[in-house]
Amino acid sequence: MSDRVAAGTWAFAAAATRGDVEVVGAVPAHLRAALELVSSTGAEVQETDRGFRVDTGGRRPRSVDVATLPYPGFPTDLQPFALTCNAVADGSALLTENLFEARFRTVQELNRLGAETRIDGHHVMVHGVERLSGAPVEASDIRAGAALVIAGLVADGVTTVSGAQHIDRGYAGFEQALRGLGADVTREPDDEPFL
Numbered sequence: 001m002s003d004r005v006a007a008g009t010w011a012f013a014a015a016a017t018r019g020d021v022e023v024v025g026a027v028p029a030h031l032r033a034a035l036e037l038v039s040s041t042g043a044e045v046q047e048t049d050r051g052f053r054v055d056t057g058g059r060r061p062r063s064v065d066v067a068t069l070p071y072p073g074f075p076t077d078l079q080p081f082a083l084t085c086n087a088v089a090d091g092s093a094l095l096t097e098n099l100f101e102a103r104f105r106t107v108q109e110l111n112r113l114g115a116e117t118r119i120d121g122h123h124v125m126v127h128g129v130e131r132l133s134g135a136p137v138e139a140s141d142i143r144a145g146a147a148l149v150i151a152g153l154v155a156d157g158v159t160t161v162s163g164a165q166h167i168d169r170g171y172a173g174f175e176q177a178l179r180g181l182g183a184d185v186t187r188e189p190d191d192e193p194f195l
Helices: 003-016 028-040 076-087 105-112 142-153 174-180
Strands: 020-024 044-047 051-055 092-096 116-120 123-127 136-138 160-162
Touching (some): 003 020, 003 028, 003 051, 003 142, 028 051, 076 092, 076 116, 076 123, 076 142, 105 116, 105 136, 136 142, 142 160, 142 174
Parallel strands (some): 136 160
Antiparallel strands (some): 044 051, 092 123, 116 123
């Protein structure tokens, strides 16, 4: 996975969780479209000497329409994170996937957490809810898994994400980094074998 996608993941995680995160080692110029979108949620995004910082001031994100496009447009690999952020945002948004078909596997799992989404072709309509509710969900790939963990952080109760080995393929030490930011995340054995 590219450093650009990893850095964008943390930007959306900060926005969705109403957090304040500095992403060290990121190149903001490589993430213009994504950081502009994060800024549109109401978060303050500023370049730092070490990368960039996303500070939400503890405010709920505003919903933002998203359309994936080839670089330098909004990357399809960050689409699950924009979807998760919009799931808890104030308002409704339309997410359009222009690059790949059947890229909405995260939607069904977010709905298990209480998200209000509806798929129509290559569009997803998302009506943001104040809070999600903990539930068991399944990671279908690297980014979907990481997005579901972030959704679990803003859900009431316990969220269990199975298929965590997918996340490991793209985010080494993901749960440790989250714990370092104050998240209550625990790694448990997964019954599913890694294939």
